[in-house]
Amino acid sequence: MNWVDDRIHVHQYLKVAELNENGQDNEFYRRVFLYINSLPSIEDSNFTNLFSGKKSTDIILSLDDNQVIQDEFLGARVDWVNKVERFDHGGVCNRSFLLRIKKKDKRRTLRPYLQHIHTVSDDIEQRRSELKLFINNGPSENPVNGRWRSVPFTHHSTLDTIAMDADLKNKVKSDLENFIKSQNYYHKMGRAWKRNYLLYGPSGTGKSSFIGAMANFLNYDVYDIDLSRVSDDSDLKLLLLQTSSRSLIVIEDLDRLINEKLTTTTLSGLLNFMDGIVNSCCGDEKIMVFTMNSKEQIDPAMLRPGRIDVHIHFPFCDFNSFKYLANNYLGVKEHKLFPQVEEIFHSGATMSPAAIGELMIVNRSSPSRALKSVITALQSNGTEGKIGGKGKRLSDSASSPAEETGGANWKDSVPGAKEVRKLYGLLRLKSCKSPSSFDHDSGMIER
């Protein structure tokens, strides 16, 4: 019977209306709009509109009213009509996209085709949107515009520019990729669709840069929470509620904030925040990132599995990271001074990637000079490492030298070449700590 029917009515039509029956926007209409206008065949359509895009050089093509565009998927040809019905009175019109598909193809291709439209439109949206960095206002500041103000996010760090153990970097990449594909899994488990990362290690080892790299990798906006501008637990909840999906929510220097009592939020307020309780109802995709210099004096409840899903250690430089930096900053893959540098690293001397990077930047016109200055800095072991700092830190009393920082905050001033070592204060003769490590709670990883 179906066969006879198919012979008579070869095509089937599916309508995607702009508004649903309640007069609300139909999300799928917007997706189809993005998809259709991205098709190469739009250039062959009889009538196409041209608009300028965000950049002055961008030109965007858009299918005109009641025009047809063709597409092909899994060997099946389909047509889309941009249907617009205008009513004379009041200029009201009905808009829809009409899909024409052969019945014989429909059963095989329709579902994957609609899924394909979803994926492509997602991708277009992500590429189009400019990333933003949101910073929270204090509760009494600018309440009219909400608690967040935003600036364009222009951090240029990428996972490629970070010197880090290659295996670890790949693990982080696949962990992030797995997470963003796992909505159903999280929902099935009745959990908030969020993943919490802890980046810990001494000052100048790349934690903040790594957050920038994560945001660029995921194409996520960043919400940087300044806890000192949060009045209490409910204020923190409110801030979380006002963040959007697909974002990185960041609290930096959490150990210092807690240990120096720089926040008025309570431990339980912070724990609820980390659990994303207020958001679990909305199916929002969120990644939270916390940074610390050391986790030694932190309440274990805060670090327990499920609350922090992935711990990533950022250590001082070893010879491999040094080579990575030399390549990035100086364009040098091999150099006659490398064996000497390697020997010094093997003797236990080390510095932060930030300090080494600065020496390379200021001497970038001469790689030999840059490497010699790194060698000199590495050789002059001593007590400078304890000079300066972001105030007394938890890590100042840490037993492991690799966990100690005591370094000045690099953000406080722009250092000159000679001041670099003193400012960062990160030179260490140390019992070289293990390379960056990645621990996640066995129970949480969905593989």
Ligand SMILES: Nc1ncnc2c1ncn2[C@@H]1O[C@H](COP(=O)(O)OP(=O)(O)OP(=O)(O)O)[C@@H](O)[C@H]1O
């Ligand atoms: N692992 C790294 N790879 C590449 N560059 C690095 C690395 N670590 C630090 N840097 C460079 O040093 C500078 C300071 O690094 P960053 O601010 O990311 O360190 P941090 O660990 O966040 O320090 P702090 O604990 O003081 O906030 C950055 O501009 C970055 O370019």
Ligand SMILES: [Mg+2]
């Ligand atoms: Mg930082």
